[in-house]
Amino acid sequence: MNDKLLMTSVFIGGVMIINIVGAIVLRPVRRCWSLMDAPMPVGYQQIIERNLAVWKYLPEKQRRLLAGRVNVFLSEKTFEACGGATVDEEVKVTVAAAACVLLLGRRNIWCYPSLRNILIYPESYVAPEPQVIGDHLVVEDDDDPLDGSCESGNIILGRRQVLDECRNVSGSNVVFHEFAHQLDVETGLGNGRFAALSSRKYMSCYQTFCRNVRRGDPDVLDEYGAEDPAEFFAVSTEAFFSIPAELRTQHPDLYQILKRYYHIDPVTWFLTV
Numbered sequence: 001m002n003d004k005l006l007m008t009s010v011f012i013g014g015v016m017i018i019n020i021v022g023a024i025v026l027r028p029v030r031r032c033w034s035l036m037d038a039p040m041p042v043g044y045q046q047i048i049e050r051n052l053a054v055w056k057y058l059p060e061k062q063r064r065l066l067a068g069r070v071n072v073f074l075s076e077k078t079f080e081a082c083g084g085a086t087v088d089e090e091v092k093v094t095v096a097a098a099a100c101v102l103l104l105g106r107r108n109i110w111c112y113p114s115l116r117n118i119l120i121y122p123e124s125y126v127a128p129e130p131q132v133i134g135d136h137l138v139v140e141d142d143d144d145p146l147d148g149s150c151e152s153g154n155i156i157l158g159r160r161q162v163l164d165e166c167r168n169v170s171g172s173n174v175v176f177h178e179f180a181h182q183l184d185v186e187t188g189l190g191n192g193r194f195a196a197l198s199s200r201k202y203m204s205c206y207q208t209f210c211r212n213v214r215r216g217d218p219d220v221l222d223e224y225g226a227e228d229p230a231e232f233f234a235v236s237t238e239a240f241f242s243i244p245a246e247l248r249t250q251h252p253d254l255y256q257i258l259k260r261y262y263h264i265d266p267v268t269w270f271l272t273v
């Protein structure tokens, strides 16, 4: 084989390998984009209109984005019924829609890539009391994961709590809460600090809030946020997407931190209605 023929063969082989690798790598990306552009089934939209209170405040562009993300979410995640719960389209679409509200400002198409399953219990899920043995935190019942979060690739939710809280804009929303933890784990260390762009400012907001709780001062945030910075992030996320004006009034610095993190300004949604 002469040199020219050898070079041509190497070139063609190289191009073929690049094409094959490209196709494998790009296939999920293309699939995501086509799902993002696909219309949502009419039945799904009716469920969202019925169950996701924030939907009626969303601008048209955000509704289209949310519909696309719901398509991606439902194609990638599996739902599992636990404890006799009913897992139907009603709860699946509601969870998907509320979870994807947190992604509305993000430019990338990834949809909680390390999450695989959502486990649905009938009411609200209460984690078994953990025990500390040596340096390890363990759970009494080996069949149950530690809590509603996500390090194992699962999120645990209660059907009734999901439907009740998603239908209201009260400041409490278990789906916003658990998926904030999921983002915290995926984009940071799961401790609320990196996710909130770390920073002294975030910790200063947390400490101010803890002081309010200790004094018994009224606060728009649930006092459970005082547990630790990760819970503070999850509780703040609930308020950020459901009662943003109240959050911005009482915790303006925290609101700005969350606005930068989520790349979105939910106060504007509520102003336009």
Ligand SMILES: [Zn+2]
Residues within 6 Å of the ligand: 177, 181, 231, 234
């Ligand atoms: Zn939590």
